[in-house]
Amino acid sequence: xxxxxxxxxxxxxxxxxxxxxxxxxxxxxxxxxxxxxxxxxxxxxxxxxxxxxxxxxxxxxxxxxxxxxxxxxxxxxxxxxxxxxxxxxxxxxxxxxxxxxxxxxxxxxxxxxxxxxxxxxxxxxxxxxxxxxxxxxxxxxxxxxxxxxxxxxxxxxxxxxxxxxxxxxxxxxxxxxxxxxxxxxxxxxxxxxxxxxxxxxxxxxxxxxxxxxxxxxxxxxxxxxxxxxxxxxxxxxxxxxxxxxxx
Numbered sequence: 001x002x003x004x005x006x007x008x009x010x011x012x013x014x015x016x017x018x019x020x021x022x023x024x025x026x027x028x029x030x031x032x033x034x035x036x037x038x039x040x041x042x043x044x045x046x047x048x049x050x051x052x053x054x055x056x057x058x059x060x061x062x063x064x065x066x067x068x069x070x071x072x073x074x075x076x077x078x079x080x081x082x083x084x085x086x087x088x089x090x091x092x093x094x095x096x097x098x099x100x101x102x103x104x105x106x107x108x109x110x111x112x113x114x115x116x117x118x119x120x121x122x123x124x125x126x127x128x129x130x131x132x133x134x135x136x137x138x139x140x141x142x143x144x145x146x147x148x149x150x151x152x153x154x155x156x157x158x159x160x161x162x163x164x165x166x167x168x169x170x171x172x173x174x175x176x177x178x179x180x181x182x183x184x185x186x187x188x189x190x191x192x193x194x195x196x197x198x199x200x201x202x203x204x205x206x207x208x209x210x211x212x213x214x215x216x217x218x219x220x221x222x223x224x225x226x227x228x229x230x231x232x233x234x235x236x237x238x239x240x241x242x243x244x245x246x247x
Contacts, residue, residue, distance in 0.1 A: 035193075035195055035202060035205075035206070036206045036209065036210070037188070037189050037190075037193055037202070037205035037206050037208075037209035038189070038190060038191055038193050038195070039189075039190075039209070039213075040190060040191070041189055041190060041209070041212055041213060041246070042213060042215065042244075044243045044244055045242045045243050046215070046218065046241060046242060046243055046244045047215075050215035050244075051118065051121050051214065051215050051216045052118065052215055052216055052217050052218045052237045052241070052244070053218075053237075053241065055114045055115075055117040055118050055121075055237060056114055056159070056218070056237040056238060056239045056240075056241065057239060058113075058114055058117075059085075060085050060086035060113060063085075063086060063112075063113035063114050063116075063117065064076075064086060064113055066117060067088075067113060067116060067117065070095075070117075070120060072092075072094050072095075072116055072117075072120055073090060073091050073092020073093050073094055074088045074089065074090055074091060074092070074094075074113075074116050075088060075089055075091045076088050077089060077110055081107070081110050081140060081142070081158065082142050083142060083152070083156050083157050083158070084110060084111075084112050084140060084157060084158040085112055085113070085114070085157070085158075086112060086113040086114075087110050087111070087112065087113075087140075087158060088110070088111060088112070088113050088116060089101070089104065089109055089110060089111070090109070090111070090116070090119075093123075094116070094119050094120045094123045095120045095121075095123035095124050095127070096123060096127060096132075097123035097126050097127060097131065097132060097133065097134065098132065098133040098134070099119060099123075099133075099134055099136055100133060100134065100135050100136060101136045101139070102136070102137075102138060107140055107141075107142060108137075108138035108139060108140060108141065109136075109138075109139065109140075110139060110140040110158055111139040111140060111158045111159075111161070112140075112157060112158035112159050114159065114237065115139065115158060115159050115160070115161065115236075115237065118216050118217060118235075118237050119161065121214065121216040122211060122214075122216055122217075122235070125207070125210050125211050125214050125216070126166070126207070128210065129168075129203070129206065129207045129210065130168040130169050130170070131166045131167065131168055131169075131174075131207070132167060132168065132169050133166070133167040134163050134165070134166045134167070135163065135164045135165045135166070136161060136162065136163060136164075137162040137163070137164050137232055138155070138161075138162050139155065139158055139160065139161045139162075140155065140156075140158040141153070141155040141156060142156055143156065144156045147228070154219075154236035154237070154238055155236075159236055159237050159238065160234060160235065160236035161234075161235050161236070162232040162233070162234050163176070163232055163233045163235070164176055164177070164231055164232045166207075174200055174203055174204050174207075176204065176222075176223065176231055176232050176233060177223070177230055177231035177232075178200075179198070179200035179201055179203075179204055180201055180204050180205075180222065180223045181197055181198065181201040182222060182223030182224045182230065183224060184223075184224060184225070184226060184227065185224065186224050187224075188205060188208065188209065188212075188220075188222050188224050188246050188247065189205070189208075189209035189212055189246055193205065208220060208222060208233060208246070209246070211235070212244070212246045215244065216235075217235040217236060217237055217244070218236060218237050218238050218241040218243075218244055218245070219234070219235070219236050219238070219241075219244070219245050219246075220233065220234070220235050220245065220246040220247075221233070221234040221246075221247060222246070222247070224247060225247045
């Protein structure tokens, strides 16, 4: 869930100054992954033309027309889901990637149509990293609030997703809790991001920082954010958001 004290170290999608040289890996810790997560991120504030802002601003009818045009593997939910503009479920691949969501009787498998468009864009990025399947912990949580606040989380609108693991085409898995090697408060992306990482941790960071550069989501939270996110990536879009954050 998006939240946490704002005094924590936050990595904005600003142009990150290259103030520190990248540290070399210690003996025996060499990673087979190129540290592309250390590359600078796009500028903030977020453009209204970014994918995240474009999808978040759509009406239900506009969204459904785009879903139909792209032939995404989703179906509409019968009845209403409080807080969700146009509730749907994922029932097939999105741009070739399978999203394993909670079962059809679970509210956690519901999402807003607009999030489905963001997930389709996410799938394109995932494919670049060899990911063919992702495990979804939840999307819609009707009473979700930011920690310690009355403000609703984007989960309460079906506009957020928590991802726990990713399966690659070679059969290997990247598990956020096991492989991310997070440290609360540390930068995730950019020149100051830690380099002494395993190949799996580097792969996860390369992936999530690539997602950040794509502008597909307004907020990305990782295990570096707080203990509540130790086992998943939180990604969301929000109508009217003015900045993009990864932390």
